[in-house]
Amino acid sequence: MILSILDNDLYKFTMQQAVRILYPETLAEYTFTNRGATPFPQGFAPRVRQEIEKMAALSLSRDQKAYLKSTCSFLEQDYLDYLESYTYDPDQVILGQEKNRFFLKIKGPWYKTILWEIPLMAIISETFFSMTKPAVLSRKEIKRVNKNKAAVMAANQIYFAEFGTRRRFSAANQKTLITDILSHDTHTLIGTSNVHFAREFNLPPIGTMAHEWIMFHGAQAGYEQANAAGLDAWLKIFKGDLGIALADTYTSRVFLSSFDDRLANIFDGVRHDSGDPIAFINALVRHYERLHIDPATKTIIFSDGLDIEQALAIHKACKGKIKDAYGIGTHLTNDLGATPLNMVIKLSQCQVSPDKPWQQIVKLSDDKGKHTGNQTEIDTCMERLSLSKGQS
Secondary structure, eight states, rough: OOSSTSBBBBHHHHHHHHHHHHHHTTTEEEEEETTTEEEEEETHHHHHHHHHHHHOOOOOOOOHHHHHHHHHTTOOOHHHHHHHHHHOOOOGEEEETTTTEEEEEEEEOOOOOOSSSSHHHHHHHHHHHHHOOOOOOOOOHHHHHHHHHHHHHHHHHHHHHEOOTTTSHHHHHHHHHHHHHHHHHTTTEEEEHHHHHHHTTTOOOOOOOHHHHHHHHHHHHHHGGHHHHHHHHHHHHHHTSSOOEEEEOOOOOHHHHHHHHHHHHHSEEEEEOSOOOOHHHHHHHHHHHHHTTOOGGGGGEOEEEEEEEHHHHHHHTTTTTEEEEEEOHHHOOOSSOOOOOOOOEEEEEEESSSSOOEEEBBBOOOOTTTBBBBBHHHOOOOOOOOOOEOOO
């Protein structure tokens, strides 16, 4: 199910490099959350465990290392040497099943455990569909759907990347999707977050940072300083490369309050991943204008569970205001007629250093009801950030 060690999202490798340099002593725990309360079939956990054990055999080949060196200039030689020696440790993954309830945790050094999240979600998704065998479209219909999406995006000059590894129907269907889009004469696909498929199809690998980067800095520096501390730490490692900031870890309103003229000038733009995208466009444009920055020189990457119709509406709202691009995931890699799993694996605890206690990690959202983590800690976070309960 996992095709190679590169069958993962680029931002996992970029963050692994940064964590290894800046926070090598930090321990982390990740927790699986079944947001959709999907019942899992009997025997599901052992099947997932089999796939996890197979991952211990994955390693970075010389050819893959050469590819990363030539394609990802922001990955340092020391990190590539480390990745060449890296192997997954299945003992870091604890999982089980009680009747139809599946649970999973990952625990260990952050710089080692950070690569598990995306392939584990892909395994969970593909294992579920291979066991439940839902009715899906024929290959002919899948190709028609995929090429129609490519045609609509091209006709409207909407540039997008494929972001669908974590909730894909299968690895084979992800490959089929990319093949179908690239076969359209005027496609506007600008890349994929999946490094394995980026290499296979000679596409740019796309990605910067995930919410866990800012979430960790909430524990390390305090919620009030999390965004600024996280972005400053990012600049220490990448020095202006990978310059898309993530806006909604503790709500976009809190983010904008710390996205000052220095950071707003340095970063090329921001990624929108929750809340009303039109309201966010307007708020960000006003923010840039207040800082005397021309919004037309900046970019918003939209990635919040998008489909093609939503991308069209957002693109129209951006026109003449700010540059836009799109990361589209499940709607591309799991649009065959089955119902995709509504699940996440999130950083839930960390120990910043050996002399510090374990701390709960939380994430707020611009979507009401989608905060993640321990509820008591969520309440504490909201209080410190002067957010009322339920406020986005």
